[in-house]
Amino acid sequence: MTAAGLLAPGIQAPGAAAALTSGRRLRETVDRAVLAVADNRLPLSGDITMLNRSAAGAPRPALQIAVTDGRLEPAGTASIATDASAALALIAQDAVDLLLSAEIRRVHVCGADECALRFVDRSPARNRRWCSMSRCGNPAKIRLHQARARRSERAPAD
Template identity: 60%
Template sequence: MAADDEWLRYGGRVCLDFVNTLRDRWKEPRETLCEPDDVVRWLREAALLPDRPRTGDVPESALRCAVALRKAIDHAVLRVAGGELPAPADIAVINEASAAAPRPAPRLVLRGGRLESSSTPRVAGDASAGLGLVAQDAIELLLSPEIRRVRICAAEQCALRFVDRSPARNRRWCSMTRCGNRTKVRLHQARSRTSG
Protein backbone atom coordinates (compact mmCIF):
# COMPACT_ATOMS: atom_id res chain seq x y z
CA MET A 1 0.00 0.00 0.00
CA ALA A 2 1.40 3.42 -0.96
CA ALA A 3 2.00 6.08 1.69
CA ASP A 4 -0.96 8.17 0.46
CA ASP A 5 -3.18 5.11 0.91
CA GLU A 6 -2.54 4.93 4.64
CA TRP A 7 -5.66 3.96 6.56
CA LEU A 8 -7.48 6.92 8.00
CA ARG A 9 -8.97 7.08 11.48
CA TYR A 10 -11.45 9.95 11.20
CA GLY A 11 -14.66 7.97 11.70
CA GLY A 12 -14.91 8.30 15.46
CA ARG A 13 -15.81 4.60 15.73
CA VAL A 14 -13.77 1.55 14.79
CA CYS A 15 -16.60 0.27 12.59
CA LEU A 16 -16.67 3.53 10.59
CA ASP A 17 -12.89 3.52 10.24
CA PHE A 18 -13.28 0.02 8.86
CA VAL A 19 -15.99 1.15 6.42
CA ASN A 20 -13.59 3.91 5.34
CA THR A 21 -11.11 1.35 4.01
CA LEU A 22 -13.01 1.80 0.73
CA ARG A 23 -12.05 5.28 -0.48
CA ASP A 24 -13.13 7.84 -3.03
CA ARG A 25 -16.66 6.46 -3.27
CA TRP A 26 -18.10 9.43 -5.19
CA LYS A 27 -16.20 8.76 -8.40
CA GLU A 28 -14.16 5.60 -8.74
CA PRO A 29 -13.97 3.66 -5.45
CA ARG A 30 -10.46 2.73 -4.37
CA GLU A 31 -9.88 -0.43 -2.34
CA THR A 32 -7.28 -0.44 0.45
CA LEU A 33 -7.97 -4.03 1.57
CA CYS A 34 -6.43 -5.78 -1.43
CA GLU A 35 -4.97 -8.91 0.20
CA PRO A 36 -5.82 -11.01 3.25
CA ASP A 37 -2.70 -9.63 4.97
CA ASP A 38 -4.17 -6.13 4.64
CA VAL A 39 -7.09 -7.20 6.83
CA VAL A 40 -4.72 -8.42 9.55
CA ARG A 41 -2.59 -5.25 9.32
CA TRP A 42 -5.70 -3.06 9.59
CA LEU A 43 -6.95 -5.01 12.62
CA ARG A 44 -3.53 -4.72 14.29
CA GLU A 45 -3.36 -0.98 13.67
CA ALA A 46 -6.85 -0.69 15.19
CA ALA A 47 -5.54 -2.58 18.26
CA LEU A 48 -8.02 -5.42 17.70
CA LEU A 49 -5.28 -8.01 17.11
CA PRO A 50 -2.08 -8.37 19.13
CA ASP A 51 1.04 -6.95 17.51
CA ARG A 52 2.94 -10.21 17.19
CA PRO A 53 4.20 -12.29 14.29
CA ARG A 54 1.60 -14.45 12.58
CA THR A 55 1.96 -18.19 12.79
CA GLY A 56 0.52 -18.92 9.35
CA ASP A 57 -0.95 -17.52 6.20
CA VAL A 58 -4.15 -15.51 6.41
CA PRO A 59 -6.86 -17.37 4.48
CA GLU A 60 -8.37 -15.74 1.39
CA SER A 61 -11.74 -16.08 3.10
CA ALA A 62 -10.67 -13.40 5.62
CA LEU A 63 -10.58 -10.84 2.82
CA ARG A 64 -13.95 -11.94 1.42
CA CYS A 65 -15.52 -11.80 4.89
CA ALA A 66 -13.98 -8.38 5.58
CA VAL A 67 -15.32 -6.87 2.36
CA ALA A 68 -18.79 -8.38 2.93
CA LEU A 69 -18.84 -7.09 6.53
CA ARG A 70 -17.70 -3.63 5.46
CA LYS A 71 -20.48 -3.44 2.88
CA ALA A 72 -23.12 -4.65 5.35
CA ILE A 73 -22.03 -2.18 8.04
CA ASP A 74 -22.01 0.70 5.57
CA HIS A 75 -25.46 -0.12 4.24
CA ALA A 76 -26.93 -0.65 7.73
CA VAL A 77 -25.39 2.48 9.24
CA LEU A 78 -26.48 4.75 6.38
CA ARG A 79 -30.02 3.36 6.42
CA VAL A 80 -30.44 3.66 10.20
CA ALA A 81 -28.82 7.14 10.21
CA GLY A 82 -31.41 8.08 7.59
CA GLY A 83 -34.28 6.85 9.76
CA GLU A 84 -34.84 3.51 8.02
CA LEU A 85 -34.34 -0.08 9.12
CA PRO A 86 -31.36 -2.05 7.82
CA ALA A 87 -31.87 -4.83 5.30
CA PRO A 88 -32.22 -8.32 6.84
CA ALA A 89 -29.25 -9.54 4.74
CA ASP A 90 -27.01 -6.84 6.24
CA ILE A 91 -28.18 -7.70 9.75
CA ALA A 92 -27.35 -11.36 9.11
CA VAL A 93 -23.80 -10.57 7.93
CA ILE A 94 -23.14 -8.31 10.93
CA ASN A 95 -24.57 -10.86 13.40
CA GLU A 96 -22.58 -13.72 11.89
CA ALA A 97 -19.33 -11.74 12.16
CA SER A 98 -20.18 -10.61 15.70
CA ALA A 99 -20.56 -14.22 16.84
CA ALA A 100 -16.85 -14.83 16.14
CA ALA A 101 -15.70 -12.09 18.55
CA PRO A 102 -14.00 -13.07 21.80
CA ARG A 103 -16.20 -12.87 24.86
CA PRO A 104 -15.15 -10.18 27.32
CA ALA A 105 -14.59 -11.11 30.92
CA PRO A 106 -17.25 -9.21 32.89
CA ARG A 107 -16.11 -7.46 36.04
CA LEU A 108 -17.86 -5.67 38.86
CA VAL A 109 -16.72 -2.16 39.76
CA LEU A 110 -17.86 0.47 42.23
CA ARG A 111 -18.34 3.91 40.66
CA GLY A 112 -19.82 6.84 42.46
CA GLY A 113 -21.32 4.64 45.15
CA ARG A 114 -22.96 2.35 42.59
CA LEU A 115 -22.21 -1.18 41.50
CA GLU A 116 -21.65 -1.39 37.75
CA SER A 117 -20.43 -3.82 35.15
CA SER A 118 -17.15 -3.33 33.36
CA SER A 119 -15.20 -5.51 30.99
CA THR A 120 -11.55 -5.72 30.08
CA PRO A 121 -10.41 -4.46 26.68
CA ARG A 122 -10.80 -7.12 24.05
CA VAL A 123 -8.16 -8.29 21.64
CA ALA A 124 -8.92 -11.02 19.13
CA GLY A 125 -6.83 -14.09 18.38
CA ASP A 126 -7.33 -14.12 14.61
CA ALA A 127 -8.78 -12.12 11.72
CA SER A 128 -12.24 -13.66 12.07
CA ALA A 129 -12.48 -12.72 15.74
CA GLY A 130 -11.06 -9.25 14.96
CA LEU A 131 -13.78 -8.69 12.38
CA GLY A 132 -16.23 -9.85 15.04
CA LEU A 133 -15.09 -6.97 17.25
CA VAL A 134 -15.67 -4.57 14.35
CA ALA A 135 -19.17 -6.03 13.94
CA GLN A 136 -19.87 -5.63 17.65
CA ASP A 137 -18.86 -1.97 17.46
CA ALA A 138 -21.26 -1.57 14.52
CA ILE A 139 -24.07 -3.14 16.56
CA GLU A 140 -23.37 -0.76 19.44
CA LEU A 141 -23.43 2.21 17.03
CA LEU A 142 -26.63 1.06 15.32
CA LEU A 143 -28.39 0.84 18.70
CA SER A 144 -26.97 4.11 20.01
CA PRO A 145 -28.47 7.61 19.68
CA GLU A 146 -25.11 8.50 18.14
CA ILE A 147 -26.27 6.83 14.91
CA ARG A 148 -28.19 10.01 14.06
CA ARG A 149 -24.87 11.87 14.03
CA VAL A 150 -23.25 9.76 11.29
CA ARG A 151 -22.27 11.92 8.33
CA ILE A 152 -20.54 11.55 4.96
CA CYS A 153 -17.66 13.90 4.17
CA ALA A 154 -18.84 16.69 1.87
CA ALA A 155 -15.58 16.89 -0.11
CA GLU A 156 -16.09 16.06 -3.78
CA GLN A 157 -13.91 12.95 -3.88
CA CYS A 158 -13.85 11.74 -0.28
CA ALA A 159 -17.11 10.29 1.11
CA LEU A 160 -15.53 9.00 4.33
CA ARG A 161 -18.09 8.23 7.02
CA PHE A 162 -17.77 9.79 10.49
CA VAL A 163 -19.66 10.56 13.69
CA ASP A 164 -20.28 14.30 14.03
CA ARG A 165 -19.41 15.08 17.62
CA SER A 166 -19.10 18.83 17.05
CA PRO A 167 -21.06 20.94 19.57
CA ALA A 168 -23.20 22.50 16.83
CA ARG A 169 -23.59 19.18 15.00
CA ASN A 170 -22.54 20.80 11.73
CA ARG A 171 -19.26 19.08 10.87
CA ARG A 172 -19.00 18.77 7.08
CA TRP A 173 -15.63 17.10 6.47
CA CYS A 174 -13.96 13.92 7.67
CA SER A 175 -11.11 16.11 8.88
CA MET A 176 -10.48 19.81 8.66
CA THR A 177 -6.81 19.15 7.88
CA ARG A 178 -7.57 16.62 5.16
CA CYS A 179 -10.70 17.66 3.27
CA GLY A 180 -11.85 20.87 4.95
CA ASN A 181 -8.77 22.95 4.15
CA ARG A 182 -8.45 21.48 0.64
CA THR A 183 -12.06 22.35 -0.13
CA LYS A 184 -11.76 25.87 1.28
CA VAL A 185 -8.55 26.54 -0.71
CA ARG A 186 -10.13 25.21 -3.92
CA LEU A 187 -13.27 27.35 -3.46
CA HIS A 188 -11.17 30.44 -2.67
CA GLN A 189 -9.05 29.92 -5.78
CA ALA A 190 -12.16 29.48 -7.91
CA ARG A 191 -13.67 32.73 -6.54
CA SER A 192 -10.37 34.55 -7.15
CA ARG A 193 -10.28 33.41 -10.78
CA THR A 194 -13.87 34.52 -11.47
CA SER A 195 -13.50 37.90 -9.74
CA GLY A 196 -10.06 38.69 -11.21
Protein backbone atom coordinates in the same frame (compact mmCIF):
# COMPACT_ATOMS: atom_id res chain seq x y z
CA MET B 1 -6.29 -4.71 11.64
CA THR B 2 -3.07 -4.52 13.62
CA ALA B 3 -2.74 -0.79 12.85
CA ALA B 4 -6.28 -0.23 14.17
CA GLY B 5 -5.38 -1.95 17.44
CA LEU B 6 -7.77 -4.84 16.84
CA LEU B 7 -5.25 -7.59 16.15
CA ALA B 8 -2.26 -8.44 18.30
CA PRO B 9 1.07 -7.41 16.71
CA GLY B 10 2.92 -10.13 14.88
CA ILE B 11 -0.16 -12.26 14.28
CA GLN B 12 -0.14 -13.65 10.76
CA ALA B 13 -3.63 -14.38 9.56
CA PRO B 14 -3.85 -17.85 8.07
CA GLY B 15 -6.16 -17.59 5.10
CA ALA B 16 -5.43 -13.89 4.68
CA ALA B 17 -7.31 -13.80 1.36
CA ALA B 18 -10.43 -15.21 3.01
CA ALA B 19 -10.08 -12.75 5.90
CA LEU B 20 -9.77 -9.88 3.42
CA THR B 21 -12.88 -11.02 1.56
CA SER B 22 -14.77 -11.34 4.85
CA GLY B 23 -13.56 -7.92 5.93
CA ARG B 24 -14.73 -6.31 2.71
CA ARG B 25 -18.11 -8.02 2.97
CA LEU B 26 -18.46 -6.83 6.57
CA ARG B 27 -17.43 -3.28 5.58
CA GLU B 28 -20.16 -3.15 2.91
CA THR B 29 -22.75 -4.63 5.28
CA VAL B 30 -21.92 -2.14 8.03
CA ASP B 31 -22.06 0.74 5.55
CA ARG B 32 -25.50 -0.24 4.21
CA ALA B 33 -26.90 -0.80 7.69
CA VAL B 34 -25.49 2.43 9.15
CA LEU B 35 -26.71 4.57 6.25
CA ALA B 36 -30.16 2.95 6.41
CA VAL B 37 -30.61 3.51 10.15
CA ALA B 38 -29.15 7.03 9.96
CA ASP B 39 -31.84 7.71 7.32
CA ASN B 40 -34.62 6.34 9.60
CA ARG B 41 -34.93 3.10 7.62
CA LEU B 42 -34.45 -0.47 8.75
CA PRO B 43 -31.40 -2.34 7.49
CA LEU B 44 -31.89 -5.26 5.13
CA SER B 45 -32.67 -8.50 6.97
CA GLY B 46 -29.63 -10.16 5.37
CA ASP B 47 -27.41 -7.37 6.70
CA ILE B 48 -28.82 -7.81 10.22
CA THR B 49 -28.18 -11.54 10.01
CA MET B 50 -24.60 -11.03 8.85
CA LEU B 51 -23.87 -8.46 11.57
CA ASN B 52 -25.28 -10.74 14.26
CA ARG B 53 -23.31 -13.75 13.00
CA SER B 54 -20.12 -11.72 12.69
CA ALA B 55 -20.53 -10.12 16.12
CA ALA B 56 -21.02 -13.55 17.70
CA GLY B 57 -17.72 -14.73 16.17
CA ALA B 58 -15.73 -13.84 19.26
CA PRO B 59 -16.51 -13.01 22.87
CA ARG B 60 -16.61 -9.33 23.67
CA PRO B 61 -13.45 -8.26 25.52
CA ALA B 62 -13.97 -7.04 29.05
CA LEU B 63 -14.27 -3.26 29.29
CA GLN B 64 -11.72 -1.67 31.65
CA ILE B 65 -11.96 1.58 33.62
CA ALA B 66 -9.45 4.26 34.55
CA VAL B 67 -9.46 7.45 36.58
CA THR B 68 -8.74 10.48 34.40
CA ASP B 69 -8.84 14.00 35.85
CA GLY B 70 -10.76 12.72 38.87
CA ARG B 71 -13.40 10.95 36.77
CA LEU B 72 -14.06 7.34 35.83
CA GLU B 73 -13.70 6.72 32.12
CA PRO B 74 -13.48 3.68 29.87
CA ALA B 75 -9.87 2.59 29.45
CA GLY B 76 -10.29 0.22 26.55
CA THR B 77 -10.55 -3.51 26.63
CA ALA B 78 -8.59 -6.17 28.45
CA SER B 79 -7.49 -7.95 25.31
CA ILE B 80 -7.26 -7.66 21.59
CA ALA B 81 -8.02 -10.28 18.97
CA THR B 82 -5.57 -13.04 18.28
CA ASP B 83 -6.82 -13.81 14.77
CA ALA B 84 -8.45 -11.99 11.87
CA SER B 85 -11.92 -13.49 12.35
CA ALA B 86 -11.96 -12.35 15.99
CA ALA B 87 -10.88 -8.86 14.92
CA LEU B 88 -13.74 -8.75 12.40
CA ALA B 89 -16.10 -9.85 15.17
CA LEU B 90 -14.96 -6.85 17.25
CA ILE B 91 -15.75 -4.57 14.30
CA ALA B 92 -19.20 -6.14 13.95
CA GLN B 93 -19.81 -5.71 17.69
CA ASP B 94 -18.93 -2.00 17.41
CA ALA B 95 -21.28 -1.66 14.43
CA VAL B 96 -24.13 -3.27 16.39
CA ASP B 97 -23.45 -0.89 19.30
CA LEU B 98 -23.56 2.10 16.93
CA LEU B 99 -26.76 0.94 15.22
CA LEU B 100 -28.50 0.65 18.60
CA SER B 101 -27.20 3.97 19.97
CA ALA B 102 -28.61 7.47 19.71
CA GLU B 103 -25.39 8.49 17.92
CA ILE B 104 -26.56 6.72 14.76
CA ARG B 105 -28.56 9.87 13.93
CA ARG B 106 -25.25 11.79 13.87
CA VAL B 107 -23.67 9.66 11.12
CA HIS B 108 -22.87 11.72 8.02
CA VAL B 109 -21.06 11.23 4.74
CA CYS B 110 -18.06 13.50 4.11
CA GLY B 111 -19.01 16.50 1.99
CA ALA B 112 -15.83 16.48 -0.12
CA ASP B 113 -16.45 15.52 -3.76
CA GLU B 114 -13.72 12.88 -3.84
CA CYS B 115 -14.40 11.39 -0.39
CA ALA B 116 -17.19 9.18 0.87
CA LEU B 117 -16.01 8.40 4.39
CA ARG B 118 -18.65 8.14 7.08
CA PHE B 119 -18.23 9.82 10.45
CA VAL B 120 -20.14 10.48 13.66
CA ASP B 121 -20.69 14.24 14.01
CA ARG B 122 -19.98 15.09 17.62
CA SER B 123 -19.63 18.82 17.02
CA PRO B 124 -21.69 21.03 19.38
CA ALA B 125 -23.73 22.52 16.52
CA ARG B 126 -24.02 19.16 14.71
CA ASN B 127 -22.96 20.79 11.45
CA ARG B 128 -19.66 19.09 10.67
CA ARG B 129 -19.19 18.71 6.90
CA TRP B 130 -15.97 16.73 6.45
CA CYS B 131 -14.53 13.49 7.75
CA SER B 132 -11.60 15.57 9.03
CA MET B 133 -10.29 19.07 8.46
CA SER B 134 -6.78 17.88 7.54
CA ARG B 135 -7.95 15.22 5.07
CA CYS B 136 -10.85 16.99 3.34
CA GLY B 137 -11.89 20.24 5.03
CA ASN B 138 -8.78 22.37 4.53
CA PRO B 139 -8.16 21.21 0.93
CA ALA B 140 -11.82 21.95 0.08
CA LYS B 141 -11.58 25.42 1.63
CA ILE B 142 -8.34 26.11 -0.27
CA ARG B 143 -9.94 25.05 -3.58
CA LEU B 144 -12.96 27.31 -2.94
CA HIS B 145 -10.71 30.24 -2.02
CA GLN B 146 -8.59 29.77 -5.15
CA ALA B 147 -11.69 29.54 -7.35
CA ARG B 148 -13.07 32.78 -5.88
CA ALA B 149 -9.69 34.48 -6.37
CA ARG B 150 -9.58 33.38 -10.05
CA ARG B 151 -13.14 34.64 -10.64
CA SER B 152 -12.33 38.03 -9.10
CA GLU B 153 -9.17 38.33 -11.24
CA ARG B 154 -11.23 37.73 -14.42
CA ALA B 155 -14.04 40.10 -13.42
CA PRO B 156 -14.10 43.25 -15.56
CA ALA B 157 -12.88 46.40 -13.82
CA ASP B 158 -15.40 49.23 -13.30
